[in-house]
Amino acid sequence: MEHGFIKVAAAVPECRVGDCAYNGNKIIELLHEADRQQVEIAVFPELCITGYTCGDLFGQPLLLEAAEDTLRRIVEATKAVGTVAVVGCPLVQGNRLYNTAVVVGSGKIYGVVPKTFLPNYKEFYEKRWFCSGIESESDTIVCCGTKAPFGSRLLFTDGIAVLAVELCEDLWVTIPPASYHALHGANIIANLSASNELVGKHEYLRTLISQQSARSVAAYLYASAGLGESSTDLVFGGNGIIAENGTILAESRRFCDTAQLVATETDIERLMCERRQNTGFSSYTDTTDYREIAIALPDYKNTTLSRSIEPYPFIPRIDRLLNERCEEIFNIQVSGLVKRLRHTHAQAAVVGISGGLDSTLALLVTVKAFDRAGLSRRQIQGITMPGFGTTDRTYRNALDLMNSLGVSIREISIKEACIQHFKDIGHDAASHDVTYENSQARERTQILMDIANQTGGLVVGTGDLSELALGWATYNGDHMSMYGVNAGVPKTLVRYLVAWVARQEENEKAKATLLDIVDTPISPELIPADEQGNIRQKTEDLVGPYELHDFFLYYFIRFGCRPEKIYFLAQNAFGERYDAATIKKWLTIFFRRFFAQQFKRSCLPDGPKVGSVSLSPRGDWRMPSDADSTLWLQACEALKA
Numbered sequence: 001m002e003h004g005f006i007k008v009a010a011a012v013p014e015c016r017v018g019d020c021a022y023n024g025n026k027i028i029e030l031l032h033e034a035d036r037q038q039v040e041i042a043v044f045p046e047l048c049i050t051g052y053t054c055g056d057l058f059g060q061p062l063l064l065e066a067a068e069d070t071l072r073r074i075v076e077a078t079k080a081v082g083t084v085a086v087v088g089c090p091l092v093q094g095n096r097l098y099n100t101a102v103v104v105g106s107g108k109i110y111g112v113v114p115k116t117f118l119p120n121y122k123e124f125y126e127k128r129w130f131c132s133g134i135e136s137e138s139d140t141i142v143c144c145g146t147k148a149p150f151g152s153r154l155l156f157t158d159g160i161a162v163l164a165v166e167l168c169e170d171l172w173v174t175i176p177p178a179s180y181h182a183l184h185g186a187n188i189i190a191n192l193s194a195s196n197e198l199v200g201k202h203e204y205l206r207t208l209i210s211q212q213s214a215r216s217v218a219a220y221l222y223a224s225a226g227l228g229e230s231s232t233d234l235v236f237g238g239n240g241i242i243a244e245n246g247t248i249l250a251e252s253r254r255f256c257d258t259a260q261l262v263a264t265e266t267d268i269e270r271l272m273c274e275r276r277q278n279t280g281f282s283s284y285t286d287t288t289d290y291r292e293i294a295i296a297l298p299d300y301k302n303t304t305l306s307r308s309i310e311p312y313p314f315i316p317r318i319d320r321l322l323n324e325r326c327e328e329i330f331n332i333q334v335s336g337l338v339k340r341l342r343h344t345h346a347q348a349a350v351v352g353i354s355g356g357l358d359s360t361l362a363l364l365v366t367v368k369a370f371d372r373a374g375l376s377r378r379q380i381q382g383i384t385m386p387g388f389g390t391t392d393r394t395y396r397n398a399l400d401l402m403n404s405l406g407v408s409i410r411e412i413s414i415k416e417a418c419i420q421h422f423k424d425i426g427h428d429a430a431s432h433d434v435t436y437e438n439s440q441a442r443e444r445t446q447i448l449m450d451i452a453n454q455t456g457g458l459v460v461g462t463g464d465l466s467e468l469a470l471g472w473a474t475y476n477g478d479h480m481s482m483y484g485v486n487a488g489v490p491k492t493l494v495r496y497l498v499a500w501v502a503r504q505e506e507n508e509k510a511k512a513t514l515l516d517i518v519d520t521p522i523s524p525e526l527i528p529a530d531e532q533g534n535i536r537q538k539t540e541d542l543v544g545p546y547e548l549h550d551f552f553l554y555y556f557i558r559f560g561c562r563p564e565k566i567y568f569l570a571q572n573a574f575g576e577r578y579d580a581a582t583i584k585k586w587l588t589i590f591f592r593r594f595f596a597q598q599f600k601r602s603c604l605p606d607g608p609k610v611g612s613v614s615l616s617p618r619g620d621w622r623m624p625s626d627a628d629s630t631l632w633l634q635a636c637e638a639l640k641a
């Protein structure tokens with residue numbers, strides 16, 4: 001296992017109904033292919049050794065003996081591969097026949113799981129041939145000349161991965177066995193199935209699998225019968241689906257005329273982090289006995305992932321979902337501000353407008369909030385405060401935006417006030433150091449606060465989640481407001497939100513201004529422009545690309561990933577866009593700044609949470625301002641670029 005990932009597969013072999021030897025050969029072929037692809041756990045369909053559609057042939061001793069002989073060959077074949085396999089086979093225990101899943105690896109049978117819920121309606125008559133696992137009177141079964149654990153409550157583990165099994169119909173019942181398995185520690189659920197195709201059924205099945213993996217906070221491996229099963233009355237599409245905590249990672253092509261092996265990685269470490277934060281797991285008190293069985297998984301060293309790692313984890317990649325997400329986030333921001341306006345009986349809102357992304361989004365939210373609250377947009381005080389680094393482009397965009405949105409506009413230059421302040425404190429105005437920069441930020445905040453007092457309003461903050469993570473804000477400057485509407489929105493998403501609003505905007509002038517703001521380099525504009533009047537001080541040149549920092553932030557806060565895992569994921573996500581040395585450099589800076597700047601987050605103003613990652617000191621991220629970063633920086637230093 002590398003970085004907490006286990007490679008898993010859903011296998012759909014070719015099948016001949018009743019021809020166990022042929023089926024065994026095809027299973028073994030896929031088993032070798034799984035090993036070649038460094039798959040650690042592979043799941044095969046229900047009754048794949050005989051075929052699911054044998055009907056009354058399941059009552060024939062000849063078929064059952066051939067199935068057991070074939071199972072013996074498969075067990076023997078696992079001596080030559082590292083993959084642990086879960087295969088479907090009818091097995092006899094005493095006077096009963098069971099539809100079972102057999103977990104095999106390293107040349108032995110680890111355990112046998114019988115099907116619990118047997119369908120007995122319409123086209124399915126399993127109770128005609130099989131008994132439910134709950135009817136078993138023994139916790140062992142003798143097959144292939146060996147005694148093996150038998151029962152529906154078996155957990156197969158190597159100490160980190162914990163595999164449990166259910167079969168087909170088990171997934172469709174009110175409380176699937178997988179739910180109990182997960183509560184008792186299983187983080188990988190295998191489902192061996194033979195579900196026929198019907199119009200509309202496939203989408204329902206995908207929803208079931210996705211939801212079960214989410215409820216279980218687990219990986220769910222589903223392999224269903226396909227090519228070669230009888231089509232007398234039914235057709236089987238050959239579904240191989242792998243889901244993880246609500247997300248389908250990979251799936252087979254239905255109605256395929258060849259065998260398929262659908263393989264991807266599941267992140268066990270991430271799942272366990274999720275569970276530690278989920279009180280539903282810690283508060284469960286059922287003491288029903290489960291048996292743990294040690295299994296040996298191969299120690300493959302995967303350096304690249306076959307699953308997709310999204311470089312922008314805060315942004316859905318599907319346009320429809322992106323539009324829905326933007327609308328939802330925007331409405332959360334607006335609703336939060338509406339409540340604050342009504343509660344404080346504010347007569348105005350004061351927003352500092354720089355012509356950049358963050359202040360633009362804050363103004364858009366404020367305008368919508370005033371519309372919803374039935375207040376005039378003229379009660380919004382848009383304040384532009386040109387300083388030493390303000391460029392014509394941002395200045396023009398600030399004015400155009402306010403004009404097009406119909407808010408009140410005030411222009412207050414901070415230059416003279418800052419020059420006087422430099423004289424008062426004895427600072428050389430030619431020294432463009434941190435004092436030079438922060439004095440401007442604090443002067444702007446003072447203006448906003450004082451105008452809020454003048455107008456009976458509140459200052460709407462513009463700082464975003466990414467800036468809070470990096471501490472890229474002047475303490476008691478732009479760090480402070482009376483309500484921070486962007487506090488839960490990362491920088492990469494701010495750009496998408498502004499672009500989304502632009503697409504909804506009917507005012508062509510406002511739309512053109514918004515799109516130009518989206519294309520403007522990110523800058524605090526605290527250093528004078530260059531000789532051509534262009535922005536000299538570009539934020540991402542100083543603190544690093546926000547797309548990287550947002551990626552680091554997501555995996556650090558959301559899943560508690562250590563630096564080496566974030567580094568590994570970033571290399572897979574960003575491909576050749578950034579080399580390893582560059583990722584290491586900015587990752588180190590991220591951790592250094594994140595720890596050093598906690599004191600700014602400890603006294604944040606109120607602001608709405610919009611996603612699963614938030615840095616509010618009241619309900620989300622609680623960390624001492626003087627926490628030591630040594631462990632994380634040492635881990636960064638040890639990374640090999």
